[in-house]
Amino acid sequence: MANNPTSPKSPFSAIKVVECGEGIPAAFGAKMLADLGAEVIKVEPPGGDLARRRGPYPGDQSDPEKSGIFIYLNTNKRGVVADLTRPEGRELLTKLLGDADVLIHNVPPPERAASGLDSAALCAAFPKLIVTSISIFGDTGPYANWHGYDLTVTNAGGWAYLSPGASPYPDQPPLKCFGSQGYFQGGVHAATVTLAAYMHRLKTGKGQAIDVSEQECIAAMLEMNLMHWTYAKRETSRLGSRLLGPWFIADCADGKIFALAVEEEQWKRLVELMGNPEWASDELFKDRIARGQNQDALKALMGEWLSQWKVQDLYREAQKRRIPFAPINTMRDLYESEHLAARDFFVPLDQPGVGTVHLPGMPSKYGRTPWSLRRPAPQLGEHSEEIFCGERGISRERLNELRKAGVA
């Protein structure tokens, strides 16, 4: 597997992480630490994490032990079950936190006190612990207790309002990007700041509480749009024209390509590649701003030329000339990409009951820090006995009682 041969022992293997809360944000943040070697214990509610109920599933047959998103998020972790809404469940959590370095969770603020996850109380009880909480709107402020999903996060953060951009469908609403981007941003920001807090702890021995707002993560990713208002009192939206051109999705003979030229030099090379058509010197297309404003005309004129190409051929020929075209890749295109294969991007993982899953792999390639997928995602409660009885001194009888009572 994609382990780094030069440094097999990870310096991160000493970091102990406990993860609570369902779905993507905390699970992804903890995954980023786990993939570097940290030891992560995932705490699930008795009914199982909701990611188990989201799929995608092999052959579209729903099964909580076979959810693709759950497997992706939870490799490298051991899993236990504890109902944190009950006192006995919170006792189990306390047992886990005794020797943990990091707690990362995305339990919403209004549910925290009743789940034993109040940040201030945890910091007082465990002064060395880093408590990282991820939520839709953050832990404080007038919307702190409001409810949300990824759709409402990407709208609350101002991204959806700008999407798809230069929309040809003005009566259609703001459009959410594919996937769960608000959740993932909460996770990657949380993992980053957690490592910063870990650096601080290495120096001082002190833990602390971190509060990550998904809404704010998204609102920091709007290019220059916020400043259009604060610098020039101009509102922006999914309508209007492109800042520059060409900038559009086009049909080729066998698929679609994204046609873009940012710099004037790129446009000149593109005109050459097109065989120097006469229209290219028209005043309408004199610079990148004009080409953005007159994009409909440009698109019509480029259309016939584009339609004669195969996507991959045009991609290569354009890139040979440093023109930043890119194919509208399908999932299949990505799994079959020679470039991603050469970089060992997809990582095969043997998941019990499922077989080999080809997971998206390393987001960044480290020269020294090992990154690896070492173990499959846990079955529900797979490591309860190993961890609670074997490592935390709870008797088997007690664990059985808790199981019967539906706590563990």
Add this chain to the structure above:
Amino acid sequence: MADLPLSGIRVLDFTWAWAGPFCTMQLAHLGAEVIRVETTARPACVTRLIPPFADDVPGPNRAGYFNQYNQGKRAITLNLTKPEAIEIAHALVKHVDLVVDNYAAGVMDKLGLGYDKLRSIKPDIIMASLSGYGQTGPYKGFVGYGPPASAAAGMFFGTGYEDGDPGEIGVSYPDPNAGIFGAFAIMAALAHRALTGEGQYIDQSQLETALVLMPEGLLQYDLAKREPERHGNHDVVMAPHDCYKAAGDDEKWVSIAVGTEGEWRSLCKAIGQQELADDARFKTAALRKQNEAALDQIITAWTSTRDRWESTRILQAAGVAAFPSMGNKDLAEDPHLAERGYLVQLDHPEVGKRVHAGIPWTMSGTPCAVRKPAPLRGADTEEVLKSLLGFTLDRIEQLRKTEVLI
């Protein structure tokens, strides 16, 4: 000064455009001293050159795009086409912990600033290269920007209105995404160095950082051999789940999502149509998904006669996820973001007091804050070269004349 997580860490920042500066801004937020290298010799710093400019008056120090993503940094000018400039860069490397770039693969090597060279100057240096396609593989030299990276990563393929063509996604999302993943990798490398004393090189591909956010689509293909379908704002399981027309002008919308039976019943009650909860078309989550077109009509009839904030407050009071689709003015004037200290008013020497998006997290023990506005071009050249390299003002003046420091 408070002891911040990265206090004492110095960064030499060769990044440009958006991805790299977004990365090094995170490090500045966390307390690092980030020294940004720019030159007027090539128009690389696109974010200084495109609107919006403060009060629509153009100028390299007046661009909102630059000023947003370079908060808290210092700036020097160094014309890397000159050999003396490369020598100065080498001398600076002795004094820094970290070098970051986001050029296409190979550019730093050609400049004489590749990892092997830097490591020979400072053995525990950490270097992070955030390129479009990575430093290896057949496409390593390809040019990448945020929008084509969205196309290449399958984000355009998966996004779009119901049964329509692949759509764009409104912002160059893979750029800041590469930036935050770069910041994570750098934090990992700094922690690694703190634990072992070793520096290292990080090769990050923008395409790959985008692909790790695509598991729902990729694994559907891997496990079920199906490509993702485009379904606007609709969800594969949840319904209702859309952005609905609100009262007011044409550009007022409210997003609503229902994930549980409890939320569904609360929604019906909150919109005064309790009978819907027992309507045969909507009795189960699967039926609501199946009949979501009818459901969307019912919700739209309710939202379109109300202000988007009124709908939001009614639904949130009932525990239902709802929020207006926020525009830039909405965000800049939002009381929640202001109360949390997220919106920061920075007093910039050329554009005055302007509101920016600040830090999307808080830390109780190491209170990070935006420490200063984005730097004027070259603002810290003299100070950095004097304090770190002992240059005299005469020498700096001479280097300006020979176009090394421009």
